[in-house]
Amino acid sequence: MIKKEKLNNGITIVHEYLSDVHSATIMIWVKAGPHLENKSQVGICHFIEHMLFKGTKTRNAKDIAFAIEYKGGSLNAFTEKEATCFYAKVLTEESANALEILLDMILYSNFDDNDIEVERKVILEEIKMYEDCPEELVQDLLLNNYWKNHPLGAFITGDSQTVSKLSKQDMLNFMNSHYTPDNIVISICGNYNEEQIIGKIKEYTQNWKSKSLKESTKQIEIHPGIKIYKKDIEQTHIGLATKAIPLVDERRYALAIIDICLGDGMSSVLFQEIREKRGLAYSIETFESLHQDTGLFGIFSACDHNNAKQVIDLIINILDEFKSRGISQEELINAKMQLRGNILIGLESTKYRASKNGRAQLYLEKNFTIDELCQSIDKITVQDINQLCSYMFDKKYYGITILAPEDANTKILEDIL
Numbered sequence: 001m002i003k004k005e006k007l008n009n010g011i012t013i014v015h016e017y018l019s020d021v022h023s024a025t026i027m028i029w030v031k032a033g034p035h036l037e038n039k040s041q042v043g044i045c046h047f048i049e050h051m052l053f054k055g056t057k058t059r060n061a062k063d064i065a066f067a068i069e070y071k072g073g074s075l076n077a078f079t080e081k082e083a084t085c086f087y088a089k090v091l092t093e094e095s096a097n098a099l100e101i102l103l104d105m106i107l108y109s110n111f112d113d114n115d116i117e118v119e120r121k122v123i124l125e126e127i128k129m130y131e132d133c134p135e136e137l138v139q140d141l142l143l144n145n146y147w148k149n150h151p152l153g154a155f156i157t158g159d160s161q162t163v164s165k166l167s168k169q170d171m172l173n174f175m176n177s178h179y180t181p182d183n184i185v186i187s188i189c190g191n192y193n194e195e196q197i198i199g200k201i202k203e204y205t206q207n208w209k210s211k212s213l214k215e216s217t218k219q220i221e222i223h224p225g226i227k228i229y230k231k232d233i234e235q236t237h238i239g240l241a242t243k244a245i246p247l248v249d250e251r252r253y254a255l256a257i258i259d260i261c262l263g264d265g266m267s268s269v270l271f272q273e274i275r276e277k278r279g280l281a282y283s284i285e286t287f288e289s290l291h292q293d294t295g296l297f298g299i300f301s302a303c304d305h306n307n308a309k310q311v312i313d314l315i316i317n318i319l320d321e322f323k324s325r326g327i328s329q330e331e332l333i334n335a336k337m338q339l340r341g342n343i344l345i346g347l348e349s350t351k352y353r354a355s356k357n358g359r360a361q362l363y364l365e366k367n368f369t370i371d372e373l374c375q376s377i378d379k380i381t382v383q384d385i386n387q388l389c390s391y392m393f394d395k396k397y398y399g400i401t402i403l404a405p406e407d408a409n410t411k412i413l414e415d416i417l
Contacts, residue, residue: 002357002367005198010182010210013201014357014367016189018350023073024095024190025354027087028102029362031185032178035082035151035291041170042151043158046079047123048171052086053077054115056108059101061115067101068094075101079156082291083362089351095192096200103204106179111168120163127157134237134403135283139300141229142239142401143289148223152291182210187358190350220294226417228402228410236305237403240315242392244288244295247363253339253376254384255288255297258392260335261327262286262318263299267334269322270299274314280307292363297392305408312400312416323393326386336377343373 005013033045053075054061068075073090075098086105088098130136140155147153157163188197222243245251263270263286274284281303289296303311327335346352347370360367368376395417404410 002369003194004361004367007181007202007205009205009208010180011184011186011201011205011208012361013186013188013198014361015187015192015194015197016353016357017192017194018190018353021191021350023089023091023350024098024188024192025087025089025350026095026099026102027085027187027354027358028106029185029187029358030084030086030106030179031082031183031362032084032174033080033082034154034156036174036178037151037154040162041166041174042154042162043123043156044166044170044174045084046157047119047163047166048175049077049079049084049086050119050123051111051116051171052105052109054119055110055112056104057110058108059104064101064105068098071097073098081152081156081289083359085355085358087351087354092191095188095190096196099186099188099197099200100204103201107204107208111171113168116168116171120166123157123163124160127155127160127163130155130157134231134233134235135300135302137231138237138239138401138403139287139298141227141403142241142298142399143296145225145227145401146223146241146296146399147220147294150220152220152294177211180211181205181208185358185362187354187361189354189357222296222397222399224397224399224417226400226402226414228404228413230404230406230408230410232406233403234405235302236308236405236408237302238300238308238312238315239401240299240312241296241399241401242298242319242394242397244290244297244392245388246293246295247290248292249295250376251384251388252290254380254388255290255295256339257327257332257335257377257380257385258388259286259288259297260338261331262322264338267338269318270301270315273318274301274311278314280311280314284311305405308402308404309412309416312413316395316398319393323386323389326389327382329382332380332382332385336380339377340374344370 002016071094075088077086090098144153281301284301287298
């Protein structure tokens with residue numbers, strides 16, 4: 001059973017007790033991500049995420065890591081487009097201690113000048129690492145091109161120019177504005193002492209006051225078309241995007257079905273047609289990038305450059321055919337079973353459940369039981385899928401980003417749309 005409590009200062013707590021496990025996952029979600037960054041701040045959310053592990057008023061970086069890992073737990077964080085999440089997975093008896101450490105990191109981090117410079121070097125190396133990984137780079141470039149001039153299109157890590165200029169005061173100002181109780185969701189799942197955990201949250205955050213700042217939003221536009229880059233790589237990496245729906249749209253379950261049918265796993269249409277039947281690519285998959293006000297549906301593949309045009313033509317033709325013929329009742333039944341299976345298998349993990357609950361509260365201000373999720377999936381009809389396909393799959397909405405070897409002839413790809 002998922003319980004929810006909202007504190008007077010605006011913090012929302014969602015927690016789910018499981019008696020048959022020996023651990024708990026604690027997540028602190030902050031509704032502050034790159035979507036709030038201006039051009040001079042690109043990468044600041046990710047930089048802050050790193051800095052919160054560098055030490056607080058009472059713990060240094062080593063103390064933080066050892067306090068969790070030496071007790072058999074794990075500690076980590078991630079930044080996504082519209083949120084930052086800090087989390088720990090620990091044994092039951094360490095859950096209160098892990099919660100205190102996470103709150104200490106968020107409320108009392110030092111932002112020592114020397115630590116900032118050390119971590120700046122780390123992040124610059126991280127940026128180089130992603131630039132050396134064409135699978136990651138092509139997807140980042142795809143979003144950057146498709147949502148050009150909007151924060152959602154910016155690289156989460158930032159770039160070397162912006163990261164080099166971010167100052168301690170920049171980070172403190174950003175945290176002061178956005179790391180506020182009304183932007184916080186604490187999600188706990190597993191075996192823990194409810195009274196102890198909730199009591200510690202209230203005690204530790206009692207002096208943390210809400211500011212109730214209103215987010216300023218920038219109108220987002222899509223930018224279809226083709227962008228081609230060259231790099232010292234062996235394969236050509238292809239990303240295709242088309243408009244989709246926002247995360248809050250009830251059609252998100254229908255989109256999940258489309259995702260499964262087209263590119264999720266070995267049974268998907270794209271995998272079967274491009275890899276299994278023709279052997280044109282090793283990797284071919286679809287993905288969703290859904291946010292509060294917008295979303296896109298994407299396809300990624302990597303192949304020999306000589307096959308790139310054929311692979312892109314096939315992808316576009318498969319989308320056209322899928323839209324025109326519609327999904328069959330058998331395909332829908334199979335995809336529903338796969339989607340339910342993915343959810344139910346995921347629920348065996350306390351981390352998955354804590355993430356599901358925290359994310360739903362942060363973005364939808366609502367939590368869903370397993371029965372409610374399954375009912376939403378069961379309600380999807382063939383017509384729902386076909387209408388959404390008609391909305392998304394049109395060449396005029398397609399954005400294609402291509403990362404090709406340096407010596408590749410790319411002329412034949414320039415007018416592929």
